[in-house]
Amino acid sequence: MVEFKSEAALAAMRESGRVVATALAEVERAAGVGVSLRELDEVAREVLRKAGATSPFLGYRPAFAPVPFPAVICASVNDAVVHGIPTGYRLRDGDLVSIDCGAILDGWAGDAAVSFTVGPPRPEDRRLIDTARRALEAGIAAAVVGNRTGDIAHAIGTVSRAAGYGLLDGYGGHGIGRRMHEDPHLPNEGRPGRGFPLKPGLVLAIEPMLIAGGTDTHTTDPDGWTLRTTDGTRAAHVEHTVAITPTGPRILTLP
Ligand code: MG
Ligand code: MG
Numbered sequence: 001m002v003e004f005k006s007e008a009a010l011a012a013m014r015e016s017g018r019v020v021a022t023a024l025a026e027v028e029r030a031a032g033v034g035v036s037l038r039e040l041d042e043v044a045r046e047v048l049r050k051a052g053a054t055s056p057f058l059g060y061r062p063a064f065a066p067v068p069f070p071a072v073i074c075a076s077v078n079d080a081v082v083h084g085i086p087t088g089y090r091l092r093d094g095d096l097v098s099i100d101c102g103a104i105l106d107g108w109a110g111d112a113a114v115s116f117t118v119g120p121p122r123p124e125d126r127r128l129i130d131t132a133r134r135a136l137e138a139g140i141a142a143a144v145v146g147n148r149t150g151d152i153a154h155a156i157g158t159v160s161r162a163a164g165y166g167l168l169d170g171y172g173g174h175g176i177g178r179r180m181h182e183d184p185h186l187p188n189e190g191r192p193g194r195g196f197p198l199k200p201g202l203v204l205a206i207e208p209m210l211i212a213g214g215t216d217t218h219t220t221d222p223d224g225w226t227l228r229t230t231d232g233t234r235a236a237h238v239e240h241t242v243a244i245t246p247t248g249p250r251i252l253t254l255p
Helices: 007-030 037-051 123-141 149-162
Strands: 073-077 080-082 096-105 108-117 172-175 182-187 203-206 209-211 218-220 227-229 235-237 240-245 248-251
Touching: 007 037, 007 096, 007 108, 007 240, 007 248, 037 073, 037 096, 080 096, 080 209, 080 235, 096 123, 096 235, 108 123, 108 235, 108 240, 123 149, 123 203, 123 209, 123 235, 123 240, 123 248, 149 182, 149 203, 182 203
Parallel strands: none
Antiparallel strands: 073 080, 073 096, 080 227, 096 108, 172 182, 172 203, 203 240, 209 235, 218 227, 240 248
C-alpha cells in the first residue's frame, strides 16, 4: 500500500533526512587511508545518537538475510555495490567507497547514500561517480506530479546506459515514510509513462547503482549481505529521499 504524506509529515521527514545527510558528511570526512569501515560506522552511530535518532539498518532482517544487519551504515568498497557490512577492513588510497545510511527521527525515516574515493580519484572512478550523480539528478528531475515511476526509472537508466555502465539487476529505489521500505518499488530502468503515478505527498528513495564494467549481475558474499559485481569492476551507489510536491521535487536528505 502506498501512503501519501501530509505537509507536516514532510517537514518531519526533512529533519530525519538532515540527520542522514550529516552522518554521511561526517563519515566521508572521516574516511581516510587506514581508517576501518567499523570506525566509519561508529562515526555515523554517534551522529544518530546525538540527534536522538535510531537506525532502520541496525538489526534489519529481510527474508533473504541469514543474520540481522549489524551496523547503521552499509559500507561497500570497490567491487561491492551495496549492502556491504562494515568490517575491520582498513581503507587504502584510491578505494571507491559507497556509504548508505538511514535514520528514524520522531517516527519518520530518511535514507541516502554517497560514493567517493579515498584520496584523489582515478579518472575512471571520477567518471563512474559523476555519472551516478547525474543519473540521480535526472531521476529527481523526473519526480514531478503527472509523471510515473517509469519516467524516473527511464531517466536513471538512460544516463547510466549512455555512459556504458551496468545497473544492478533486481535492485532499485522505494517508497519511504514511517518505514524505510514502502511501496512502490522504483526500478533503475524502465519505460516512460508506465508504473505508479506520482502525486503530491509521495516520498521516494531514488538510488542508482552503477557497475563500471557494464554488466548487471552480482554475487553475494558468504556474509549473506554484501553484493559484489560479477565482473570484478567497481560500482557506485548514490541516493536521496525525495518528496513529490505540487511545486516540484523536494530533496529531504540535504544537509
Ligand atoms: Mg539507502
Ligand atoms: Mg534506499
